[in-house]
Amino acid sequence: MRLQGRTAVITGAASGIGAETARRFVEEGANVLVADMNEDKGQAVADELGSDRARFLKVDVSKEEQVAAAVDEAVDTWGALDIMFNNAGFGGALGPLETTSVDDYDLTMDVLVKGVFLGIKHATRVMRPQGSGSVINTASVAGMQAGWSPHLYSVAKAAVIHLTKSASLELGEHGIRCNCICPGPIATPLAAGHPATTDEQLEKFKTAVGKTQLLGRVGDPADIANAALYLASDDSSFVTGHAQVVDGGAFAGKPWRKQGAWITDAKPIRMYRPEDR
Numbered sequence: 001m002r003l004q005g006r007t008a009v010i011t012g013a014a015s016g017i018g019a020e021t022a023r024r025f026v027e028e029g030a031n032v033l034v035a036d037m038n039e040d041k042g043q044a045v046a047d048e049l050g051s052d053r054a055r056f057l058k059v060d061v062s063k064e065e066q067v068a069a070a071v072d073e074a075v076d077t078w079g080a081l082d083i084m085f086n087n088a089g090f091g092g093a094l095g096p097l098e099t100t101s102v103d104d105y106d107l108t109m110d111v112l113v114k115g116v117f118l119g120i121k122h123a124t125r126v127m128r129p130q131g132s133g134s135v136i137n138t139a140s141v142a143g144m145q146a147g148w149s150p151h152l153y154s155v156a157k158a159a160v161i162h163l164t165k166s167a168s169l170e171l172g173e174h175g176i177r178c179n180c181i182c183p184g185p186i187a188t189p190l191a192a193g194h195p196a197t198t199d200e201q202l203e204k205f206k207t208a209v210g211k212t213q214l215l216g217r218v219g220d221p222a223d224i225a226n227a228a229l230y231l232a233s234d235d236s237s238f239v240t241g242h243a244q245v246v247d248g249g250a251f252a253g254k255p256w257r258k259q260g261a262w263i264t265d266a267k268p269i270r271m272y273r274p275e276d277r
Helices: 016-025 039-050 065-078 104-131 151-174 199-210 219-231
Strands: 007-009 031-034 054-060 083-086 131-137 178-182 243-246
Touching: 007 104, 007 243, 016 219, 031 039, 031 065, 031 151, 039 054, 039 219, 054 065, 065 104, 083 104, 083 199, 083 219, 104 131, 104 151, 104 178, 131 151, 131 219, 131 243, 151 178, 151 219, 178 219, 219 243
Parallel strands: 007 031, 007 083, 031 054, 083 131, 131 178, 178 243
Antiparallel strands: none
16 A cells, blocks of 8 residues: 555546556555546546546646646545656657648647646646655657657657656755656557557557567556556655666667577687686
8 A cells, every 4th residue: 555545646547558557556545536538438447446536537638727627626636636647648740750740740749748747837836835746757768769659759758758857856855756657668559559459459469569579578557557656656765857667678679589699699708817828
């Protein structure tokens, strides 16, 4: 019960990482406001968790008044806000830069960057007076190195990482920690390519991508939920300004088995000894 009596707002909590984190937080004793644009799925998650422990609110994270309303709803319902998990996101604009419209650029940045900014802004107006709190943002390994995802998604996630570090410098003086999680390949509809991905398509994604991973599998939403739990709890009380990579080793480099026989099958070189001279 590492979050006993604490209150969290989780954006993008109707499915995937957000929904699994909501479940994990409630298991650990937290009250959770499930914030998402999908009313049916969001309400279903809240109903599953129980009306005394969870509430649903329709929230578009690109709209400041809606993010502010989510924070206010949590405080009005449970009397505090201890954890803000800015998790909502989507794939954003696709394709070459020359064919990307300004409208698609604006929408991508509004959701992936401005949504995080607004979550930090309105969470900290509550956390600052109480002198405590944990802000967690969902970034990505795509924000640490190019080539993992579409242009604007990579740029946006890099901005989230830097915003996290910059915000931590201000908020730390008020007892508020600010960290982000950088997932690698995670078995969610978003990673598989479409919000309406079927279970069968998701299994095919897990099988195909799992073969390329160091640990032989893609990540599950629970892997990120456990990382969020760590950052939300007192277990990470001395951790702030940190980008926590949770990717099964994908960002570390190419799997040993794929590095070529000249490395994997080479005979070891005997250590040099003075007496060999």
